[in-house]
Amino acid sequence: MRAGFRYGLIGLAGIAAGAGLWWGLGHPLPEGAVGVLPGPVAKVLAPPAAPKREADAPEFDVTVARAVSETVPVAFSYTGTVISPKDAALQPRVTGVVVERPFEPGGHVKKGQVLFRIDPRPFEVALRTAEAQREQAVAQLAFADAEVDRTQPLADKGYASEQRFQQLESNRQVARSRVQEAEAAIARQKLNLDYAVIRAPFDGRSSLSDVNVGDHVNENTTQLVSVVQVDPIEVQVALSSEDSEAVRAALKENRAFIQVLDSQGRPERKATIYKLDNRFDPRTARRLVRAWLPNADERYLPGEFVRTQVEVGTQERLLVPTVALSSQLDQRIVWRVGEDGRVAMTPVETGEEFGDRTAIEKGLKPGDRIATDHLQLLRQDQRVGIKPDKDARQAANGPDGAVR
Numbered sequence: 001m002r003a004g005f006r007y008g009l010i011g012l013a014g015i016a017a018g019a020g021l022w023w024g025l026g027h028p029l030p031e032g033a034v035g036v037l038p039g040p041v042a043k044v045l046a047p048p049a050a051p052k053r054e055a056d057a058p059e060f061d062v063t064v065a066r067a068v069s070e071t072v073p074v075a076f077s078y079t080g081t082v083i084s085p086k087d088a089a090l091q092p093r094v095t096g097v098v099v100e101r102p103f104e105p106g107g108h109v110k111k112g113q114v115l116f117r118i119d120p121r122p123f124e125v126a127l128r129t130a131e132a133q134r135e136q137a138v139a140q141l142a143f144a145d146a147e148v149d150r151t152q153p154l155a156d157k158g159y160a161s162e163q164r165f166q167q168l169e170s171n172r173q174v175a176r177s178r179v180q181e182a183e184a185a186i187a188r189q190k191l192n193l194d195y196a197v198i199r200a201p202f203d204g205r206s207s208l209s210d211v212n213v214g215d216h217v218n219e220n221t222t223q224l225v226s227v228v229q230v231d232p233i234e235v236q237v238a239l240s241s242e243d244s245e246a247v248r249a250a251l252k253e254n255r256a257f258i259q260v261l262d263s264q265g266r267p268e269r270k271a272t273i274y275k276l277d278n279r280f281d282p283r284t285a286r287r288l289v290r291a292w293l294p295n296a297d298e299r300y301l302p303g304e305f306v307r308t309q310v311e312v313g314t315q316e317r318l319l320v321p322t323v324a325l326s327s328q329l330d331q332r333i334v335w336r337v338g339e340d341g342r343v344a345m346t347p348v349e350t351g352e353e354f355g356d357r358t359a360i361e362k363g364l365k366p367g368d369r370i371a372t373d374h375l376q377l378l379r380q381d382q383r384v385g386i387k388p389d390k391d392a393r394q395a396a397n398g399p400d401g402a403v404r
């Protein structure tokens with residue numbers, strides 16, 4: 001009996017030592033193991049009791065924002081195209097060899113600035129030839145005039161035939177036409193000399209050019225360079241018939257604009273609508289509208305596609321942060337937080353987006369508090385705390401920080 005008791009104490013001591021080593025290494029004891037240990041050992045090795053939470057205490061804190069009613073633009077979203085009001089593709093008007101290109105392709109140019117010079121020597125030679133031909137024609141005309149002047153008195157007295165006089169008159173008319181022909185040839189060669197110098201037709205930015213000094217260019221065929229006006233520039237949008245009518249009415253009250261949006265959908269620059277096309281395109285049933293877009297920094301270039309909102313007025317809308325929206329089956333929902341801190345899943349109908357906020361058509365009223373984080377952890381009738389922070393106050397007050 002004594003031996004069994006002694007062996008039992010030794011075994012119990014071994015179990016306690018092993019449990020202590022296991023606990024000392026940071027491992028929790030199996031459930032129920034503490035109960036079989038001696039009292040003093042059990043007190044040491046027992047895990048700390050979890051703090052008791054009140055039955056109605058908040059489980060965690062959430063950030064909230066209030067649904068606010070604000071004046072927002074009445075706008076239609078479209079993809080617009082940036083175009084230049086002046087866009088010239090320059091070609092040579094004479095054939096020849098380029099002898100000078102005194103501009104930097106791709107850079108800015110001023111109206112009248114020389115862009116290319118074509119070898120003028122062939123046209124100078126042709127001009128001198130035309131001037132010599134004019135002198136010859138003038139001399140022939142002077143002789144024809146003298147012949148008519150000498151023959152007319154004789155014809156009046158009957159000493160010269162009428163046929164002879166008419167022939168001399170005809171010779172004089174031919175001489176006059178040859179003088180005019182020579183003068184036209186001179187004007188043509190002077191024009192060619194002007195055409196041999198290609199100038200910028202207006203202020204703008206030039207394109208890159210593959211034409212270099214020494215290249216042979218052909219009249220009305222070779223593409224030299226293009227020049228586009230970049231400030232101001234235009235944005236063009238193809239409107240549906242309904243939106244076109246809204247824009248037409250807004251133009252009468254000078255409240256039609258186009259907002260060009262950045263990559264995040266925020267307004268970046270305002271363009272003033274100034275022109276509607278005079279017809280609908282029968283292929284697309286769309287009507288073009290154009291607006292002046294300030295572009296001193298050349299942020300936009302012709303041919304670029306941009307996101308736009310065509311604004312025709314303002315309206316009142318109830319807005320909430322877009323991050324507060326989630327989906328439940330086939331509907332959009334928000335988690336409304338009551339004054340007692342309990343959350344309720346609230347189905348809503350959404351409208352347009354305005355930056356990082358979305359319009360609510362139905363389901364909320366101004367001043368309702370909604371959760372904007374921990375949305376996946378929320379459940380119906382759950383009690384939560386309110387986490388006041390800068391972001392929550394800004395979301396509740398609006399983007400400018402003013403209290404709504």
